[in-house]
Every structure is written in C-alpha cells, then in structure tokens.
Amino acid sequence: MHGIIENLINQLTRLPGIGRKSAQRLAFFILSMPEAEALSIADAIRTVKQTARFCSQCFNITDSDLCEICSDESRDRSRIVVVEEPSNILVIERAKAFRCLYHVLLGALSPIDGITPERLKIDELVGRVKDHDIREVVIATNPTTKGEITAQYIKEQLAPLNVKVTRIAYGLPMGSDIEFADEVTLGKALEGRREL
Numbered sequence: 001m002h003g004i005i006e007n008l009i010n011q012l013t014r015l016p017g018i019g020r021k022s023a024q025r026l027a028f029f030i031l032s033m034p035e036a037e038a039l040s041i042a043d044a045i046r047t048v049k050q051t052a053r054f055c056s057q058c059f060n061i062t063d064s065d066l067c068e069i070c071s072d073e074s075r076d077r078s079r080i081v082v083v084e085e086p087s088n089i090l091v092i093e094r095a096k097a098f099r100c101l102y103h104v105l106l107g108a109l110s111p112i113d114g115i116t117p118e119r120l121k122i123d124e125l126v127g128r129v130k131d132h133d134i135r136e137v138v139i140a141t142n143p144t145t146k147g148e149i150t151a152q153y154i155k156e157q158l159a160p161l162n163v164k165v166t167r168i169a170y171g172l173p174m175g176s177d178i179e180f181a182d183e184v185t186l187g188k189a190l191e192g193r194r195e196l
C-alpha cells in the first residue's frame with residue numbers, strides 16, 4: 001500500500017476504538033471525500049488542539065479564559081455540579097435538569113494509580129465554595145469505586161463550610177424492568193429513593 005495512505009491508517013489507529021480494519025475503511029473514505037470536506041476535519045482537529053484550554057474557574061474546555069457556562073449570567077450561580085471530565089458536562093446539559101455551574105475535577109481519586117487529591121481540582125472547588133455564595137454542591141462523579149471515594153473525600157473537604165452537599169441518585173434506566181436490573185444498581189436505586 002502507498003506510503004501516504006499507510007501513514008494515514010497508522011495515525012487513525014491511534015484513536016480509541018479504531019482498529020486496523022476501521023482505520024483502513026476511514027482512510028479510504030477520507031481519500032474519496034471532496035477535498036474541502038476532508039480538510040475541514042483536519043482544520044477542526046488543528047483548531048481544537050491550538051485553542052482549547054481549561055476554563056480558569058471550572059476546568060471545562062474553552063477557547064477563552066472563562067467557558068461559556070461560567071460566563072452565562074442567566075444561570076443559577078448558587079449551585080455547582082461536580083463532574084470527573086469535561087465531557088460529562090455535555091451529557092448533564094443535555095438532560096436539561098438544571099441550569100447551574102459546574103466544576104470539573106479532571107479525574108477521580110485512585111491512590112493505586114497515583115491519583116491523589118493534589119492531582120485533581122479539589123482545592124479549587126473548595127476555594128470556589130469559600131469565595132462565592134454557593135448553596136449546594138451536587139457531586140456527580142461516576143458510580144464507580146473511584147467515583148465514590150472521590151465523592152466521599154469532597155464531602156469531607158466541604159464539611160466545615162456550611163454548604164449543602166448532595167450526591168446524584170443512581171437508578172434504573174427509564175423504560176426498563178426491575179426484574180432485569182443487577183443487584184448493585186437496584187440496591188443503589190433503593191438507597192436513593194425519595195418521597196412521592
């Protein structure tokens with residue numbers, strides 16, 4: 001195979017979930033695309049790598065000092081939803097549950113992997129709660145062991161600061177049948193029950 005195509009295939013295999021076969025399919029697809037369309041993909045990658053940085057307040061991805069969410073004055077600024085990764089914000093925003101502020105930790109605690117509190121944006125969160133009029137911190141880290149340890153740690157750090165700390169409830173997927181739920185999910189759903 002020609003060197004330039006081979007090179008593109010090799011580059012594409014660096015992406016997660018893209019094996020050799022998929023990379024080949026993508027490479028030949030790109031080759032067949034109109035030049036302008038193919039180059040707009042390349043430009044989008046270049047732009048995101050050259051301009052993307054972390055919001056100085058919440059550590060969301062942005063192209064300026066403050067991200068769009070932090071700059072949006074119409075949001076409820078008394079509530080912060082804490083997530084592990086910037087991509088989690090997109091998902092929560094899509095749920096349209098509330099228009100609040102966020103705080104991205106850029107990971108979850110995992111002492112075994114050397115991810116200690118200093119490696120995450122936890123001090124920055126405590127600072128935000130201290131400096132601003134925050135009434136509630138909603139911890140939306142993943143329902144994993146790391147996510148739970150992180151949630152617990154944050155709760156302890158915020159304890160001295162008179163702020164309500166909540167954890168998102170885990171439940172059953174809508175439209176599902178409890179008969180098919182695994183016991184961990186069901187147990188968590190029962191724990192997170194609320195009054196009707």
Ligand SMILES: [Zn+2]
Pocket residue numbers: 055056057058059060066067068069070071
């Ligand atoms: Zn922000």
